[in-house]
Amino acid sequence: MIILVSASKKRARGAVIFLVLNVMAGGxxxxxxxxEVGAFAEATSSYAVEAQQxxxxxxxxxxxxRVADLATESDPNVLGKELVDAKTLQxxxxxxxxxxxxxxxxxxxxxxxxxxYANALGELSSANYKKDIDAAAQELGxxxxxxxxxxxxxxxxxxxLSAEEAGAITxxxxxxxxxxxxxxxxSAIKEVVxxxxxxxxxxxxxxxxxxxxxxxxxxxxxxETLYVEDxxxxxxEYPALSNTARRQxxxxxxxxxAAVRGAPIFFNDLKKASAKVGDAHQALFNAVSSNNFTSxxxxxxxSELGALLKSLSAFRTRFENQH
Amino acid sequence: MDATxxxxxxxxxNEFNKLLVLTNNDDEEAKIxxxxxxxxxxxxxxxxxxxxxxxxxxxxxxxxxxxxxxKVEDAKADIGKIVDAIRFVVLAAKAVDTIVRVGIGLIA
Numbered sequence: 001m002i003i004l005v006s007a008s009k010k011r012a013r014g015a016v017i018f019l020v021l022n023v024m025a026g027g028x029x030x031x032x033x034x035x036e037v038g039a040f041a042e043a044t045s046s047y048a049v050e051a052q053q054x055x056x057x058x059x060x061x062x063x064x065x066r067v068a069d070l071a072t073e074s075d076p077n078v079l080g081k082e083l084v085d086a087k088t089l090q091x092x093x094x095x096x097x098x099x100x101x102x103x104x105x106x107x108x109x110x111x112x113x114x115x116x117y118a119n120a121l122g123e124l125s126s127a128n129y130k131k132d133i134d135a136a137a138q139e140l141g142x143x144x145x146x147x148x149x150x151x152x153x154x155x156x157x158x159x160x161l162s163a164e165e166a167g168a169i170t171x172x173x174x175x176x177x178x179x180x181x182x183x184x185x186x187s188a189i190k191e192v193v194x195x196x197x198x199x200x201x202x203x204x205x206x207x208x209x210x211x212x213x214x215x216x217x218x219x220x221x222x223x224e225t226l227y228v229e230d231x232x233x234x235x236x237e238y239p240a241l242s243n244t245a246r247r248q249x250x251x252x253x254x255x256x257x258a259a260v261r262g263a264p265i266f267f268n269d270l271k272k273a274s275a276k277v278g279d280a281h282q283a284l285f286n287a288v289s290s291n292n293f294t295s296x297x298x299x300x301x302x303s304e305l306g307a308l309l310k311s312l313s314a315f316r317t318r319f320e321n322q323h
Numbered sequence: 324m325d326a327t328x329x330x331x332x333x334x335x336x337n338e339f340n341k342l343l344v345l346t347n348n349d350d351e352e353a354k355i356x357x358x359x360x361x362x363x364x365x366x367x368x369x370x371x372x373x374x375x376x377x378x379x380x381x382x383x384x385x386x387x388x389x390x391x392x393x394k395v396e397d398a399k400a401d402i403g404k405i406v407d408a409i410r411f412v413v414l415a416a417k418a419v420d421t422i423v424r425v426g427i428g429l430i431a
Contacts, residue, residue, distance in 0.1 A: 062367075065363075066363075069356060069359070069360060069363075072352075072356055073356075098367060098370075098371075099371075099374065102378060103371075103374050103375060103378055106378050106381045106382050106385070107378075107381055109385050110381045110382075110384055110385050110388070113384075113385050113388035113389055113392065114388055116388070116389075116392045117388050117391045117392045117395065120392045120395035120396055120399070121395050123395075123399065124395050124398060124399045124402075127399060127402070129402060129403065129405070129406055132406040133405070133406055133409060136406055136409035136410050136413060137409060139410075139413045140409060140412060140413045140416065143413050143416040143417050143420065144416060146417075146420055147416055147419060147420040147423065150420050150423050150424050150427065151423060173409060177405055177406070177409055180405050181402055181405055184398075184401065184402045184405070185402055188395070188398030188399075188401070188402070189398075191398075192391065192394055192395050192398065195391075195394070196387075196391040196394075199384065199387045199388065199391060202384060203384045203388065206377070206380045206381055206384060209377060209380075210326065210373070211373065211374060211377055213326070214326070214329060214369075214370045214373045214374070215370065215374075217329055217330065217333045217366075217370070218366060218367065218370045220333070221333050221336045221337075221363070221366060224336070224337065224340055225336070225340060225359070225363075228340040228343055228344055231344055232343060232344065232352070235344075235347070
């Protein structure tokens with residue numbers, strides 16, 4: 001750098017302009033990887049949250065179903081036995097979560113790990129270093145100008161750099177820095193996506209296994225039982241209800257029925273979304289393997305994952321406070 | 324096998340729920356609910372067994388995913404070093420400027 005400052009102004013200016021043009025031309029030839037990688041990260045992260053909440057919902061609705069069943073019990077001895085263990089005074093099975101301990105923790109941890117990976121990839125693709133590089137380059141230009149002024153001072157051996165020349169140095173360092181960052185960013189994303197694609201495929205397969213079918217069957221039976229108990233309660237109570245109260249209760253029953261109908265769709269969508277995370281990462285893998293950071297297939301897979309997430313979110317939002 | 328048992332249990336539960344809606348007899352209701360309770364215990368057990376059988380596969384993927392995340396974090400930190408490198412040059416140039424000033428001062 002000091003050599004550059006000490007060189008003749010003409011040569012320095014020419015070299016700097018040449019470098020800036022070269023670096024800028026190289027940088028412009030590449031597309032920014034932020035878009036599709038970021039979209040994948042966001043969709044995968046949302047999927048992980050929906051799946052985690054699904055486990056919690058199964059626990060909540062299973063307990064609600066057991067409680068609804070117990071509410072129909074008229075024998076006080078049975079009631080007591082179902083609620084409290086007489087020896088330990090702890091909750092009996094009625095109030096215990098369906099999934100807990102290692103089974104639940106492992107699933108939540110896997111989804112958190114998947115989410116963390118996706119978020120880290122998203123941050124890598126979108127982290128903005130330009131501001132820092134430009135600020136550092138600006139400071140460097142100013143420092144060189146100061147240094148050249150020092151060298152040009154009485155007793156010194158140089159003529160000071162003009163503001164224009166200091167600006168050219170700033171632009172060159174800035175352009176170089178940003179180009180290197182983009183190159184490194186692309187290289188890192190490519191390496192990570194290629195290296196960990198088999199892992200993401202395996203994770204996606206594990207998550208898309210028949211487990212959601214099993215949990216979906218349980219949840220549908222839970223919702224169906226809650227719906228039937230709502231109907232039974234209405235059958236017994238309607239003579240004492242006003243017309244307005246009856247309509248309100250029937251609306252509630254209608255919502256219960258909607259949950260029964262929606263549960264299999266929800267779990268089917270969850271299963272499809274689990275597989276779609278793998279498909280989207282595979283599309284990303286195919287693209288980066290040929291040095292591209294975008295493709296029609298990535299857009300398609302992420303769009304389909306997005307549609308599934310929208311459906312999952314709509315069901316969860318509608319029924320999360322029910323029962 | 325598990326899936327067949329599970330589906331049959333769910334179908335049976337569905338039939339008991341239909342019967343429950345149709346009857347108005349308290350004793351019959353109590354019997355239906357008792358049977359339904361037993362079927363739910365069995366269903367929960369079957370689903371739990373299926374879940375437990377998969378848990379090992381889930382666990383194996385966790386540490387590998389954590390490693391993947393760390394790799395991405397390391398790459399990000401590595402890119403940040405470019406900014407650090409430019410800042411280092413700034414510091415070096417400032418130091419040179421200071422030394423030159425001192426040197427010129429001594430000569431003058």
